[in-house]
Amino acid sequence: MYRIVDKKVLNPTVVQLQIEAPLVANKAKPGQFIILRVDENGERIPLTVAGVNKENGTVKIIYQIVGATTEKLSHKEAGDYLQDFVGPLGVATHLDGLKKVCIVGGGVGCAIAMPIAEALHKMGADVTSIIGFRNKDLLILEDEFRACSNTLRIMTDDGSYGEKGNVTVPLKEMLESGEKFDMIITIGPLVMMKFVVATAKPFGTPVTASMNPIMIDGTGMCGGCRLTLNVDGKKVTKFACVDGPDFNGYEIDFDEAMSRGRMYGAFERHAYESTCNLFGKKVQ
Amino acid sequence: MANMSLKRNEMPTQDALVRAHNFDEVALGYTEEQAIDEANRCLNCKNMPCVDGCPVKIHIPEFITKIKEGDFEGAYQIITKSSSLPAVCGRVCPQETQCESKCVRGIKGESVGIGRLERFVADWHNTFCTEEPVKPECNGHRVAIVGSGPSGLTCAGDLAKKGYDVTVFEALHTAGGVLVYGIPEFRLPKKIVAKEVETLKQLGVKIETNVVIGKTLTIDELFEEGYEAVFVGSGAGLPNFMGIPGEALNGVYSANEFLTRSNLMKSYLDNPETPIMKGGRVAVVGGGNVAMDAARTALRLGADKVYIVYRRSMDELPARREEVEHAEEEGIEFRLLCNPTEILGYSNPNDARNPKNGFVTGMTCVRMELGEPDERGRRRPVVVEGSEFTIDVDTVIMSIGTSPNPLIKSTTEGLEVNRWGGIVVNEDGLTSRNAVYAGGDAVTGAATVISAMGAGKTAAKAIDEALSK
Numbered sequence: 001m002y003r004i005v006d007k008k009v010l011n012p013t014v015v016q017l018q019i020e021a022p023l024v025a026n027k028a029k030p031g032q033f034i035i036l037r038v039d040e041n042g043e044r045i046p047l048t049v050a051g052v053n054k055e056n057g058t059v060k061i062i063y064q065i066v067g068a069t070t071e072k073l074s075h076k077e078a079g080d081y082l083q084d085f086v087g088p089l090g091v092a093t094h095l096d097g098l099k100k101v102c103i104v105g106g107g108v109g110c111a112i113a114m115p116i117a118e119a120l121h122k123m124g125a126d127v128t129s130i131i132g133f134r135n136k137d138l139l140i141l142e143d144e145f146r147a148c149s150n151t152l153r154i155m156t157d158d159g160s161y162g163e164k165g166n167v168t169v170p171l172k173e174m175l176e177s178g179e180k181f182d183m184i185i186t187i188g189p190l191v192m193m194k195f196v197v198a199t200a201k202p203f204g205t206p207v208t209a210s211m212n213p214i215m216i217d218g219t220g221m222c223g224g225c226r227l228t229l230n231v232d233g234k235k236v237t238k239f240a241c242v243d244g245p246d247f248n249g250y251e252i253d254f255d256e257a258m259s260r261g262r263m264y265g266a267f268e269r270h271a272y273e274s275t276c277n278l279f280g281k282k283v284q
Numbered sequence: 285m286a287n288m289s290l291k292r293n294e295m296p297t298q299d300a301l302v303r304a305h306n307f308d309e310v311a312l313g314y315t316e317e318q319a320i321d322e323a324n325r326c327l328n329c330k331n332m333p334c335v336d337g338c339p340v341k342i343h344i345p346e347f348i349t350k351i352k353e354g355d356f357e358g359a360y361q362i363i364t365k366s367s368s369l370p371a372v373c374g375r376v377c378p379q380e381t382q383c384e385s386k387c388v389r390g391i392k393g394e395s396v397g398i399g400r401l402e403r404f405v406a407d408w409h410n411t412f413c414t415e416e417p418v419k420p421e422c423n424g425h426r427v428a429i430v431g432s433g434p435s436g437l438t439c440a441g442d443l444a445k446k447g448y449d450v451t452v453f454e455a456l457h458t459a460g461g462v463l464v465y466g467i468p469e470f471r472l473p474k475k476i477v478a479k480e481v482e483t484l485k486q487l488g489v490k491i492e493t494n495v496v497i498g499k500t501l502t503i504d505e506l507f508e509e510g511y512e513a514v515f516v517g518s519g520a521g522l523p524n525f526m527g528i529p530g531e532a533l534n535g536v537y538s539a540n541e542f543l544t545r546s547n548l549m550k551s552y553l554d555n556p557e558t559p560i561m562k563g564g565r566v567a568v569v570g571g572g573n574v575a576m577d578a579a580r581t582a583l584r585l586g587a588d589k590v591y592i593v594y595r596r597s598m599d600e601l602p603a604r605r606e607e608v609e610h611a612e613e614e615g616i617e618f619r620l621l622c623n624p625t626e627i628l629g630y631s632n633p634n635d636a637r638n639p640k641n642g643f644v645t646g647m648t649c650v651r652m653e654l655g656e657p658d659e660r661g662r663r664r665p666v667v668v669e670g671s672e673f674t675i676d677v678d679t680v681i682m683s684i685g686t687s688p689n690p691l692i693k694s695t696t697e698g699l700e701v702n703r704w705g706g707i708v709v710n711e712d713g714l715t716s717r718n719a720v721y722a723g724g725d726a727v728t729g730a731a732t733v734i735s736a737m738g739a740g741k742t743a744a745k746a747i748d749e750a751l752s753k
Contacts, residue, residue: 023495023501024500027499037457041550041556041557042557043549043557044457084457084493084494086455086495086496086500087499088500216541216545216548216549217456217465217544219455219496219499219689220521220689220690221523221544221689222523222538222540222541223522223523223525223538223541224537224538224541226532227532228532237525237527237531239522242522242689242691253532259532259534259642260532260534262534262642264559265639271557271559
């Protein structure tokens with residue numbers, strides 16, 4: 001069992017937890033993920049590590065309440081225990097040698113982008129962060145991004161905070177004005193990452209995208225997290241759990257990944273609604 | 285009194301049409317009378333050919349003699365000297381190609397039902413014996429086992445019995461490896477595996493779940509922590525796909541994923557949190573035991589129709605005969621000498637909201653015929669030109685083997701692997717790294733539970749010899 005040491009509600013649908021898991025805290029690097037189960041018989045869900053505290057042996061995770069498991073997780077408080085917590089899984093984001101990087105995060109994906117921005121900042125790299133949210137209420141980690149970014153652009157779909165528009169607007173503007181990034185690292189909804197790649201393409205800037213497909217074991221056994229890369233005109237199957245979660249954005253078949261993400265849509269909706277009913281909560 | 289019947293005692297089973305709709309065990313096990321009657325068919329041969337056929341060298345005639353005497357607990361004690369998992373082996377070992385294939389009674393008539401007797405003895409013990417095994421005195425040597433599948437549990441059990449301080453590290457949340465995520469309830473009930481694991485714990489074996497060796501800890505760190513030897517039984521790995529169009533469609537599973545969802549994540553129970561595609565028409569591609577397990581699981585989850593699609597003929601089908609017969613009885617249709625060339629899906633961009641978009645609708649196959657034998661002597665399947673046809677299916681389960689998991693290889697310097705990624709070991713199970721042993725599917729690629737147990741046993745013996753010097 002793994003104790004929840006601290007809980008912080010970041011916005012109405014996003015929650016941050018600190019979990020006591022010393023072995024994971026000792027190893028986890030930016031870009032890696034963990035798998036947890038809330039209780040016996042629970043689903044295994046992957047969540048990217050949002051930070052670690054090696055002294056306290058705690059791992060920070062930030063998640064959005066989107067389905068049955070995350071709804072159930074949101075009812076756990078500091079002092080409660082999680083059934084299972086395993087990691088760190090996946091390959092850490094490759095940051096070596098990067099001098100000037102643009103981080104493009106969307107929604108709760110910013111929670112994953114933040115430790116990467118932080119690590120780059122510590123390495124002395126020049127960090128530009130573009131973070132996007134639907135509206136002001138859903139904004140997270142503004143101060144944290146400000147602390148580790150040379151340039152920070154905050155975008156909201158409705159203009160209720162920062163600038164109005166999506167994340168590709170300032171990205172395109174910067175690239176057009178002649179900004180040269182060694183790498184664009186993007187984390188967020190698939191459709192956003194797809195358009196970040198499309199925006200960068202005419203400028204030839206390398207793009208790394210962090211994928212978060214459906215997963216079960218997370219250790220390279222089930223193959224549920226597979227995705228297709230187009231490498232030099234050839235289709236290659238890769239597994240996000242052991243080969244990723246980061247991939248070359250230009251090679252990812254985003255449309256296929258989006259379709260695969262919908263595989264259990266109806267089941268998930270139903271499970272979410274019954275969990276909400278169980279807790280007497282309004283379905284979002 | 286010797287029983288000279290040429291036929292063995294039939295194994296009582298659930299009726300095929302009933303069991304096709306439940307997850308209860310197919311085979312029900314011998315009664316005491318049946319067991320004694322079957323035991324009396326054993327001639328107690330002096331040269332014991334059956335023992336030669338057993339990868340873990342169970343003293344077969346000796347335990348059968350105890351059954352004849354009605355001393356079932358005595359029989360159990362003889363089996364556990366050689367096997368740490370008797371209730372498991374009695375169910376999933378391919379005895380027909382091992383101990384039973386060597387049985388003298390099999391020359392003229394049917395061999396003694398050794399596997400059935402082993403299962404009877406183990407079940408009798410688990411039902412009636414409440415005594416905990418005696419925990420041996422600890423010899424102070426610490427050994428780490430990576431993976432709690434059949435090879436790891438066997439290695440752990442053998443070393444614990446000799447007094448070693450053994451810790452098993454398991455990546456998943458439940459111990460048992462393929463015995464819990466892969467083999468379905470109707471062939472190997474979870475409570476049987478749990479009981480065998482419990483017995484090992486009583487012998488002093490510690491089991492740490494949620495630790496991925498290669499990620500959470502490395503093999504080098506295990507040595508730094510004071511372990512003197514490490515056994516790697518991390519199992520096979522990533523599932524293979526055919527590389528044909530449509531394999532990324534929704535409704536295409538690897539057998540590993542399909543079985544893991546059903547078994548480990550309990551989708552076979554009424555109230556699962558992990559979804560799985562149920563019902564409809566299902567094609568399982570492949571002909572091994574895993575393919576049979578996947579097909580029969582799909583049937584029990586409510587499929588209207590289940591096909592096994594295999595590119596060779598019945599004679600080459602690698603699954604156990606018994607499993608094939610059970611599958612056929614339950615109504616699974618074998619489409620032999622067939623090979624898929626494409627998986628078809630629904631795609632209508634003008635109707636983007638249609639929930640069918642991206643899901644499987646069918647599978648195109650070609651007919652095959654058998655040509656010249658390949659290097660292993662199996663006749664090579666050759667495509668019959670112009671023989672394309674399509675079958676309507678909603679789910680496709682690929683059961684065509686696995687490739688080794690990269691996690692341990694990539695984080696253990698100096699660990700030699702072969703061309704296809706299997707860990708290289710010598711006859712004692714020793715790898716290219718000092719004090720690191722390996723066995724099971726991580727070495728051989730997908731094989732049987734008992735061969736993995738044999739490897740775990742060999743390594744345990746070698747570890748004991750090395751550490752007791």
